[in-house]
Amino acid sequence: DSGVTQTPKHLITATGQRVTLRCSPRSGDLSVYWYQQSLDQGLQFLIQYYNGEERAKGNILERFSAQQFPDLHSELNLSSLELGDSALYFCASSVEGSGGLDTQYFGPGTRLTVL
């Protein structure tokens, strides 16, 4: 158990809908990262927040947005969903904001299925 929690575990929805994925980082970690992993694919970095502020951005679509709240939990909002958005979405956390130097601890992921 990494100490990072993600809800829900599974999400099934229809095209055009909007969903919110939630992540609680490990106690004491200030940074939260979001990744997308499609079937048999690698980990695609989406976005990083550090202590409430956006720190780094990856290949995140404009239909997707995220935020980190004062209690450090984070939410990833996916809207106008398309079939191709079906994937595993991982949240990870680390102590500091230097994304490339910190060890990242991953949550169990949310499996999103868009029908």
Place this chain on the structure above:
Amino acid sequence: GQQVMQIPQYQHVQEGEDFTTYCNSSTTLSNIQWYKQRPGGHPVFLIQLVKSGEVKKQKRLTFQFGEAKKNSSLHITATQTTDVGTYFCAGPTDKLIFGTGTRLQVFP
């Protein structure tokens, strides 16, 4: 942008055989991290290498960072069925760039 490639993409071995995955970056890295993802699981941090030419061992796993800090390798000696999973290397820019991963299958 920076790319981190791994080879091979897949490797099937008989239990007891050795296994190596190679990681190559298009740019020099300040450090490299390795993660393992079991089937149906999430990535788990294995190790971080920082120094040029650094070699670290974890039981049957040997990690190496290249002299030019652009490549790395993970070698598993005498694989076991518990080694099954996908091994990712990851290198930093302002964020961590994950390699394409090597999926290891071990047959008993």
